[in-house]
Amino acid sequence: MDAEQLRENAHKMVDFIADYYKTIENFPVLSQVQPGYLRELLPDSAPTQPESLQHIFDDIQAKILPGVTHWQSPNYFAYYPSNSSIAGFLGEMLSAGLNIVGFSWITSPAATELEMIVLDWLAKLIKLPDDFLSTGQGGGVIQGTASEAVLVVVLAARDNFLRRVGKNALEKLVVYASDQTHSALQKACQIAGIHPENCRMLTTNSTTSYALSPIVLNEAISNDITSGLIPFFLCGTVGTTSSTAVDPLGELGKIAKNNGMWFHVDAAYAGSACICPEYRHYIDGVEEADSFNMNAHKWFLTNFDCSVLWIKDRTALIQSLSTSPEFLKNKASQANMVVDYKDWQIPLGRRFRSLKLWMVLRLYGLENLQSYIRNHITLAKNFEEFVTQDPRFEIVTPRIYSLVYAVNSTGKIFISHTVLSGTYILRFAVGAPLTEESHVNAAWKVLQDEASALLSTSLG
Amino acid sequence: MDAEQLRENAHKMVDFIADYYKTIENFPVLSQVQPGYLRELLPDSAPTQPESLQHIFDDIQAKILPGVTHWQSPNYFAYYPSNSSIAGFLGEMLSAGLNIVGFSWITSPAATELEMIVLDWLAKLIKLPDDFLSTGQGGGVIQGTASEAVLVVVLAARDNFLRRVGKNALEKLVVYASDQTHSALQKACQIAGIHPENCRMLTTNSTTSYALSPIVLNEAISNDITSGLIPFFLCGTVGTTSSTAVDPLGELGKIAKNNGMWFHVDAAYAGSACICPEYRHYIDGVEEADSFNMNAHKWFLTNFDCSVLWIKDRTALIQSLSTSPEFLKNKASQANMVVDYKDWQIPLGRRFRSLKLWMVLRLYGLENLQSYIRNHITLAKNFEEFVTQDPRFEIVTPRIYSLVYAVNSTGKIFISHTVLSGTYILRFAVGAPLTEESHVNAAWKVLQDEASALLSTSLG
Numbered sequence: 001m002d003a004e005q006l007r008e009n010a011h012k013m014v015d016f017i018a019d020y021y022k023t024i025e026n027f028p029v030l031s032q033v034q035p036g037y038l039r040e041l042l043p044d045s046a047p048t049q050p051e052s053l054q055h056i057f058d059d060i061q062a063k064i065l066p067g068v069t070h071w072q073s074p075n076y077f078a079y080y081p082s083n084s085s086i087a088g089f090l091g092e093m094l095s096a097g098l099n100i101v102g103f104s105w106i107t108s109p110a111a112t113e114l115e116m117i118v119l120d121w122l123a124k125l126i127k128l129p130d131d132f133l134s135t136g137q138g139g140g141v142i143q144g145t146a147s148e149a150v151l152v153v154v155l156a157a158r159d160n161f162l163r164r165v166g167k168n169a170l171e172k173l174v175v176y177a178s179d180q181t182h183s184a185l186q187k188a189c190q191i192a193g194i195h196p197e198n199c200r201m202l203t204t205n206s207t208t209s210y211a212l213s214p215i216v217l218n219e220a221i222s223n224d225i226t227s228g229l230i231p232f233f234l235c236g237t238v239g240t241t242s243s244t245a246v247d248p249l250g251e252l253g254k255i256a257k258n259n260g261m262w263f264h265v266d267a268a269y270a271g272s273a274c275i276c277p278e279y280r281h282y283i284d285g286v287e288e289a290d291s292f293n294m295n296a297h298k299w300f301l302t303n304f305d306c307s308v309l310w311i312k313d314r315t316a317l318i319q320s321l322s323t324s325p326e327f328l329k330n331k332a333s334q335a336n337m338v339v340d341y342k343d344w345q346i347p348l349g350r351r352f353r354s355l356k357l358w359m360v361l362r363l364y365g366l367e368n369l370q371s372y373i374r375n376h377i378t379l380a381k382n383f384e385e386f387v388t389q390d391p392r393f394e395i396v397t398p399r400i401y402s403l404v405y406a407v408n409s410t411g412k413i414f415i416s417h418t419v420l421s422g423t424y425i426l427r428f429a430v431g432a433p434l435t436e437e438s439h440v441n442a443a444w445k446v447l448q449d450e451a452s453a454l455l456s457t458s459l460g
Numbered sequence: 461m462d463a464e465q466l467r468e469n470a471h472k473m474v475d476f477i478a479d480y481y482k483t484i485e486n487f488p489v490l491s492q493v494q495p496g497y498l499r500e501l502l503p504d505s506a507p508t509q510p511e512s513l514q515h516i517f518d519d520i521q522a523k524i525l526p527g528v529t530h531w532q533s534p535n536y537f538a539y540y541p542s543n544s545s546i547a548g549f550l551g552e553m554l555s556a557g558l559n560i561v562g563f564s565w566i567t568s569p570a571a572t573e574l575e576m577i578v579l580d581w582l583a584k585l586i587k588l589p590d591d592f593l594s595t596g597q598g599g600g601v602i603q604g605t606a607s608e609a610v611l612v613v614v615l616a617a618r619d620n621f622l623r624r625v626g627k628n629a630l631e632k633l634v635v636y637a638s639d640q641t642h643s644a645l646q647k648a649c650q651i652a653g654i655h656p657e658n659c660r661m662l663t664t665n666s667t668t669s670y671a672l673s674p675i676v677l678n679e680a681i682s683n684d685i686t687s688g689l690i691p692f693f694l695c696g697t698v699g700t701t702s703s704t705a706v707d708p709l710g711e712l713g714k715i716a717k718n719n720g721m722w723f724h725v726d727a728a729y730a731g732s733a734c735i736c737p738e739y740r741h742y743i744d745g746v747e748e749a750d751s752f753n754m755n756a757h758k759w760f761l762t763n764f765d766c767s768v769l770w771i772k773d774r775t776a777l778i779q780s781l782s783t784s785p786e787f788l789k790n791k792a793s794q795a796n797m798v799v800d801y802k803d804w805q806i807p808l809g810r811r812f813r814s815l816k817l818w819m820v821l822r823l824y825g826l827e828n829l830q831s832y833i834r835n836h837i838t839l840a841k842n843f844e845e846f847v848t849q850d851p852r853f854e855i856v857t858p859r860i861y862s863l864v865y866a867v868n869s870t871g872k873i874f875i876s877h878t879v880l881s882g883t884y885i886l887r888f889a890v891g892a893p894l895t896e897e898s899h900v901n902a903a904w905k906v907l908q909d910e911a912s913a914l915l916s917t918s919l920g
Binding site for chain 1: 461464469473493505513524528544548556559566568574581582605615630631644646650652653655763781784788807809811815822825876878879893894
């Protein structure tokens with residue numbers, strides 16, 4: 001690690017990456033390679049002698065990039081976006097450059113403290129109740145993904161309950177959510193040892209726009225209590241993966257409170273939109289929640305990974321996840337003067353991820369971030385109008401935020417699909433930083449052309 | 461995200477980071493700030509309008525760097541190292557630049573395939589049995605940390621057993637390891653719902669150099685079987701955190717096999733040394749293991765995070781961790797033609813982490829990597845000699861790899877401590893990329909001076 005060699009080589013990498021962005025539209029957005037393609041192109045073992053950086057760049061160009069699906073392409077409309085930005089990228093660079101491992105405050109006080117401060121900033125931007133701020137009993141923490149966020153709160157809630165009702169009651173604990181909830185919840189339950197038959201993924205339908213019905217929820221809870229089971233965890237979603245359904249947080253939260261349950265809100269995708277006052281109402285009722293999650297790496301220009309979890313009672317997390325081996329003990333921790341984020345998460349080690357979120361907030365500022373969100377929503381609205389005007393397509397659920405459905409088609413561009421009430425549906429998610437009106441127009445043309453081709457084939 | 465703006469700003473960040481490395485020795489290696497220092501320096505909320513990059517650089521210099529503990533400093537001897545290198549840094553840059561989320565093969569085939577190939581390369585370098593290669597029933601996967609690695613195999617083993625003996629038998633499952641095992645195992649058990657009283661952290665002492673005794677293990681297993689409990693998981697460690705103890709893998713593995721248990725080997729730190737033929741014997745017996753873990757981010761020049769887990773039976777992991785919601789289904793996955801790493805880990809999303817390991821292996825080559833390891837071990841040997849020659853210090857456990865103990869002292873440089881057999885011990889871990897002979901010499905001088913000062917104070 002020679003500073004001048006680092007400088008020279010890293011400048012070359014900057015140019016390589018800038019050139020990539022300049023030419024990103026030249027690549028097929030969805031990689032067209034076949035399974036196993038790379039093994040045929042690379043040697044069977046690592047080299048004994050060093051190779052040149054130029055040789056590696058050549059290989060990246062010729063062998064790696066053809067196998068990349070270009071999430072940053074303006075033509076990427078699949079799943080959910082994974083935003084990269086200049087600020088996010090610079091933050092990743094700095095984090096990799098410092099390469100600290102911030103598990104405890106002492107291992108880099110700035111890493112812990114900047115995370116607390118920046119997550120307070122973000123909580124204020126989306127107007128979370130003060131209970132979620134680090135200045136009280138709560139606070140925010142950056143997890144890798146929403147899967148880890150929901151897992152740690154399931155664990156905190158599980159252990160809270162088991163302390164009260166006895167540790168052999170695990171098989172009686174019941175989780176509630178809608179059938180539109182992200183699969184991460186079921187995975188978290190599986191990891192935590194919650195019995196699969198105690199995971200109530202309650203059926204939704206178009207009458208509630210696929211939101212969880214408080215009536216259905218209440219009924220399920222009553223039945224379970226009658227059967228001697230113990231309701232302990234409720235997950236509400238704001239912006240479900242299949243149809244951006246919004247669960248009624250206020251009503252759900254009251255039910256959770258009445259039954260002494262933990263109430264978690266998954267706003268992984270849609271949370272970002274709440275920095276705009278006109279969309280903030282989607283999380284009305286969040287004051288009833290015990291924990292709230294949004295992914296800054298989806299639609300908030302912060303490079304992956306940066307999943308933000310806020311919690312009202314940080315003690316619950318720490319009781320579930322803390323360890324204190326001798327070799328990690330230090331004065332500041334022992335005196336309870338500091339936050340040690342190792343006790344808020346699954347792994348011990350952690351990167352300095354708050355840098356990138358801090359740089360996004362500062363280099364862009366709130367107003368630009370709001371414009372960014374609004375522009376995508378406008379583009380999605382445009383797309384919705386295209387679809388409405390073409391009788392061959394149907395819109396199945398109302399457009400909320402920037403997710404639009406186009407039905408009965410195949411896609412040459414990269415979009416993904418889901419199933420709602422048994423119907424196969426195309427998902428068209430607008431959210432890539434480079435996406436402009438022209439790209440949405442072109443995508444619609446692709447969809448129309450493919451639909452025409454399909455129809456003429458099936459008729460002919 | 462404008463390519464030319466990215467180029468311009470990222471070049472500035474490269475210079476900032478290169479300058480940081482150039483001046484890294486000017487910083488106190490352990491941050492000297494007080495808890496809460498940063499909140500006094502930063503505003504209470506995010507800016508509405510954008511700020512300049514220069515303003516942010518100024519703040520990093522004035523407000524962030526004083527709160528950084530410099531893991532890349534040559535004077536860093538605490539915990540374990542967290543290696544940064546030019547190759548590792550370039551790999552991180554490229555990964556952040558592409559910013560793909562490689563949860564399934566289709567989301568970027570190159571990310572999955574490069575990971576499989578590079579982990580096969582690394583498995584061959586440390587001469588793991590062929591069962592661990594991806595070309596058979598096994599394979600490698602990059603986890604974030606060793607904590608996640610041990611968690612996923614505990615889950616795989618747990619679910620394997622519960623399928624056989626019934627899901628209500630969770631409270632009967634017993635885990636075995638030595639009391640020197642990393643706290644990550646106990647955390648994994650807690651997460652998986654293994655009862656704390658069923659975690660046998662078997663006592664070790666200096667007669668086995670703190671390695672787990674097969675006799676003690678056998679006795680514990682027999683007792684548990686007699687009590688109607690179910691032994692299901694054994695963790696052996698090669699290079700424990702407190703004293704780099706090496707558990708006898710061959711003997712432990714046979715006991716595990718005789719009892720039908722899962723045998724995991726944690727070589728998070730020491731695994732890297734096994735690329736040198738003269739240290740490979742420390743993992744003799746690994747052929748008995750079901751899973752093996754080493755952290756390339758510790759002592760293998762690959763920036764954090766990059767924890768490599770190899771497994772012989774990938775099906776066991778997948779059975780425990782797979783989810784397949786409609787919105788992630790695709791042809792290649794449905795046809796079982798590909799690996800989807802989402803089913804080998806806790807989170808859904810994942811970064812393109814194999815790039816950095818690939819670049820480390822190629823830019824340095826095996827011979828340079830071997831020299832790198834050997835040089836640190838030589839420096840640690842030198843340090844051991846210093847300590848031996850000073851009657852005021854005692855070496856408590858033999859030096860293995862690069863960990864040296866100095867007893868009864870305080871430290872102004874950043875080293876850490878542990879407790880062995882009730883004795884408080886200083887840990888001096890040589891492994892930072894920039895550490896040279898002069899730094900070890902200077903560190904020894906600091907230790908001597910501090911010891912002298914302490915002794916004269918206590919005498920005075």
